[in-house]
Amino acid sequence: MEDSDAQSSVESPKESKGGKDHLSSNKAIRVSWPYSVVPVSIALGPISTLVQLLILELNGTIIDVGLAFTLFSLGSIPAAIVWGFATDHFNVRKPVLIVSYLGVALLLILFLFAGTAYEVTLLYIAFSLVSSASATPLSLLIMETQQKPCWAVAFARLSMMSSIGTTLGLLLSVVWADFFPVKFLVVPLAILTVSSAILSSIMIEEPTLLFERRMLILNRVSFHERLKALPLIFLKIPGTSEFKKAFRGMRNELTRELPLLYLSIFAFYVSGGIFNTSLAPALYMSNFPESQVFLVVLIGMMVQSISFVLSGRYAETRSLIGVSLIGLVLRSICYAIIGISVLLLAGTLLLLSALIFYPIAAGIAYALYYTASNTMIFNTIGEKSHGSSLGVYSAIVGVASTLGSFISGFTSFYLGYHITFILAALLLAFSAVLTSMLKVSVATDRRLQGYHGCQR
Secondary structure, eight states: OOHHHHHHHTBOTTOOTTHHHHHHHTHHHHHHGGGGHHHHHHHHTTHHHHHHHHHHHTTOOHHHHHHHHHHHHHHHHHHHHHHHHHHHHHOOSHHHHHHHHHHHHHHHHHGGGOOSHHHHHHHHHHHHHHHGGGHHHHHHHHHHHSOGGGHHHHHHHHHHHHHHHHHHHHHHHHHHHHHSOGGGGHHHHHHHHHHHHHHHHHHOOOOSSOBOGGGGGSSHHHHHHHHHHOSOOOSSOOOHHHHHHHHTTTTSTTTOHHHHHHHHHHHHHHHHHHHHHHHHHHHHHTTOOHHHHHHHHHHHHHHHHHHHHHHHHHHHTSOHHHHHHHHHHHHHHHHHHHHHHHHHOOHHHHHHHHHHHHHIIIIIIHHHHHHHHHHHHHHHOOTTTHHHHHHHHHHHHHHHHHHHHHHHHHHHHHTOHHHHHHHHHHHHHHHHHHHHTOOGGGOOOOOOOOOTTOOO
């Protein structure tokens, strides 16, 4: 099915007779509304690190941190399902965004009153249910308020706004933690989130041309950006038969490509859950001040933002399998070095190690693997079975992240942070072995649409 045919097949009955005129008449809104995501992106940027630090400051252990992240990941799965189906059913964008932002602001304020690690965990679970609501409406708004040839540029602009916001949020956290108790950081973050709600109510106009969510997976750019916002898309809830279908060809060399890809992605996300759950606690327990913990994450985010800009072009001219392997091997080496550094180094040397190798792992290596692996997933989604295929993929990612966080807390507590990080590195090496067994059939690239005639 061609993209143009797919577009016409999913247009809502609300389409006006002047769809193109609608796009032209709202040109100012089309260009300006992505700026409304900057304040909420500032607020969301430091949240995961902040939660880790709050739990530890309230006499929680790394097991408590692991439990909080496990339940957060677990909560994201039903949240993605509920909000996705709600988006299709109610066909509204602005109200969902405003409700999500106001809910996030309320939960941020409630963190002020959390007196135990368990209360922080409960709020973080609620946070996963509310914050995920905005991912799909934002992606759909791009496609509904921009002409199709301009989608790539529009998504790039939205991604840039989000990255700028996240970076500014972490920078704010670095400065704030030097002068004020980190617990009170939630106050400016809540104010910023309310600002996004206000800006959304002013700058966003409900489009008259509406798309269903399946449009997001028919275009590679929208597919990538939606997964970057939240790596869970459930067009339908996968059943046992879908999982059996996805993995039944594992033993046959001719039909094992997709199962191998799924398994390699599973290992990657388990590794990420293990490492990311324990990094900030490892630095904090090594007597680094909170500002330096935020600084490590900030540098990683800055490098990641730059890497995403370059990784797409890099992957366009090279083998997707080769790009994936570079990302996996590089990330594995960095994880192992950080693990060894936590064991052998302290003070400034450990901080330098984290400032060098974490940005490489979370920035360059992650961007390369993300771009290549998600392009391969995009290429393998069948036109007739994209709902079930995406459901299986999303379930794999959700379960892997949940499992990784769960493992991380216990291994760090009982075996040490260095063992946790080395375990994460070994899982990446295993993912690389699985990826190397793939063939060109799953790595045929689909080119990005051109940027001609669009405002940058």
